[in-house]
Amino acid sequence: MGRWVWTGALAALATLAAAACGEDEEALILATTTSTQDSGLLDVLAPEFEKESGYNVKVIAVGTGQALAMGERGDADVTLVHAPSSERELVDSGAAINRRLVMHNDFVIVGPEDDPAGIEGMTSAADALAAIYDAGATFVSRGDDSGTHKREVSLWEEAALDPEGQSWYEQSGQGMGATLQIANQKDAYTLSDRGTYLAQSKNLDLVVVVEGDPLLLNVYSVMQVNPERFELVNGLGGEAFAEFMVSNEAQEIIRDFGVEEFGQPLFIPDADKTYAELGLE
Numbered sequence: 001m002g003r004w005v006w007t008g009a010l011a012a013l014a015t016l017a018a019a020a021c022g023e024d025e026e027a028l029i030l031a032t033t034t035s036t037q038d039s040g041l042l043d044v045l046a047p048e049f050e051k052e053s054g055y056n057v058k059v060i061a062v063g064t065g066q067a068l069a070m071g072e073r074g075d076a077d078v079t080l081v082h083a084p085s086s087e088r089e090l091v092d093s094g095a096a097i098n099r100r101l102v103m104h105n106d107f108v109i110v111g112p113e114d115d116p117a118g119i120e121g122m123t124s125a126a127d128a129l130a131a132i133y134d135a136g137a138t139f140v141s142r143g144d145d146s147g148t149h150k151r152e153v154s155l156w157e158e159a160a161l162d163p164e165g166q167s168w169y170e171q172s173g174q175g176m177g178a179t180l181q182i183a184n185q186k187d188a189y190t191l192s193d194r195g196t197y198l199a200q201s202k203n204l205d206l207v208v209v210v211e212g213d214p215l216l217l218n219v220y221s222v223m224q225v226n227p228e229r230f231e232l233v234n235g236l237g238g239e240a241f242a243e244f245m246v247s248n249e250a251q252e253i254i255r256d257f258g259v260e261e262f263g264q265p266l267f268i269p270d271a272d273k274t275y276a277e278l279g280l281e
Helices: 001-019 034-038 041-053 064-073 086-093 124-133 145-157 175-186 194-203 233-245 250-256
Strands: 027-035 057-062 076-079 095-112 137-143 168-171 190-193 209-210 218-227
Touching: 027 034, 027 233, 034 041, 034 057, 034 086, 034 175, 034 194, 034 209, 041 057, 041 064, 041 233, 041 250, 057 064, 064 076, 064 145, 076 095, 076 233, 076 250, 086 218, 095 124, 095 175, 095 194, 095 250, 124 145, 137 190, 137 250, 145 190, 175 190, 175 194, 190 194, 218 233, 233 250
Parallel strands: 027 057, 027 076, 137 168
Antiparallel strands: 076 218, 095 190, 095 209, 095 218
């Protein structure tokens, strides 16, 4: 879709919303994971959407579990999250609609350069966690039901181990950026999405020690909160944001984001792919 066509479509949606529900409909609540904020991506995408659509985006950056719960309660208009199985459950429940692929990056295990658990270069994330467990090396978990935390839990399950209650296993209860800083201070390992790690790396001594396992794929989707279920949801606004995220313009921004500063993109655009192509459904 060309830029002028896309801008016109957004303007039309904004006009319809304002006519139907008054000026308050210019506000749009986006519930999203902290990684989209901590990486800096939303600092680029949100203003561009606002400029073209006339909506004012209120970003609520929390763990994906909390973002999905907001959608389930009708406390947001649209979500941008990364927990595929939980997303499907929300769609199946009828609380969310129009789930679409936006982008992916990957998770990485980062840790201190001296690598006390000896996991650098391992190709299995589960084996790496098992080595951390055996070494009793400090690991900082987000512990916040975020998409990253959900993936970490699934990796421990893959390793057939439960770190809960171990003295070396700590939970930050915070977002990705804060968790990376805590792990850095403690010379600890943690699981991070690559985008947030790269965005924060200039302030970290942590290095990537494990990457490339297919289980570390990190996929982001946009979903509208169902306005037919929740009367206060800004349905047209949610639709406009979802359409923007899969538009050529937004996908180009995603493709280029981080390349100049880090020599690689922080996210890979996926709107032209299917979940099956990424091995998810």
